[in-house]
Amino acid sequence: MATTHLSRAALLVIDLQRDFMPGGALACHEGDAIVPGIDALLRTRCFGHVVATQDWHPPGHVSFASSHPDRAPFENIDLYDHPQTLWPDHCVQGTPGAALHPGVDWSGVGMVIRKGNDPRVDSYSAFRENHGPGGARPSTGLAGWLRERGVDTVYLCGLARDVCVLWSAQDAARMGFRTRVLWDLCRPVTPGGDEPTRAALARDGIAVADAAALAG
Template sequence: MTALPADVALLVIDLQPDFMPGGALACEDGDALVSPIADLLAERRYRTVVATQDWHPADHASFASQHPGKLPFETILLHAQPQTLWPNHCVQGSQGAVLHPGVDWTVANLILRKGTRREVDSYSAFRENHGPDGTRPATGLAGWLHERGIREVHVCGLARDYCVLWSAQDAMKAGFRVKFHWELTRPVTEANDGMVREALAKAKIAVI
């Protein structure tokens, strides 16, 4: 299969066991992505591949367990912004946090760990969520891609309605053309699919 232009990069978002059936924060059929994404990487069509990895401390502020009386999937205000509370997931060093072993990650040029700061959640590969000072700190990924001459970013992985969507939106804001591998994503909840499609259309992100 023909290689894509050198200025196109692939972002594989959070392909980790905790986001798959049997995991702490499972996306329905999330494990169905492992084989096709492994095949896509094996084709070597993308010369630049970035994999992100949710990597939370055990007492992360987004975990419902850190907020007495609160349950997973409830919403609170964190740093004056709405924050969904999650089950404990992708805890640093746990088996649920590893990049799925069914994929050959040696083809990745960069593995970016996110959500590492206790007080700040981090859906996007490009920016953390709002922190105590009201800003969304950059991860440095945009600069890394720009310096490699990347102009277009394709996204896939988990979860469609959170980390993949936010990464796609922030990639656009960082000046990249963006395409969204819809069939290579799965949501936390399919009820959000309409919202995701509307958000992609509003941002002029192509669905492939």
């Protein structure tokens, strides 16, 4: 893959972890299909900076359905006056399912953000936690880290396209970064999430691209 070097751009690889792969605790539709393409893109070293995110939940996390008696996975509850999807237990700290996918060469990653480690608050976005007590969305520090390195453009890939990739892209755009989602290197929780995801990206002025568009 021949690519142009993108010195002022960062690639965010979102939650490419074992539990989100087919057979995992919270499998995304065809989640494993994007692994070779992401590995190939990272090996080009075309981005000035690469960041990976990693779901890193303690046992008993508030987002787990098992933490709520009489609730089932994928039900929605009200949490801190905002909707919260309840998930199967997944990406529990230190477990094999929380590991970054071994099929990717991670040696070029400059930063790994572990998110969701507050047992009271879920965390989809690479930039900010979800709404917590008091309604706040605390920063992960990523935006400042990128700005310190002169990054003005963010590309995103990974899992899941309709949840953590979407929230990360929306926050990147709100924080003033030019934002591109590499659609071919993402997958949704279920295919039904794709149409509303495209609509949300278009509404927020976020471009959809393919990794092939980086060839040059």
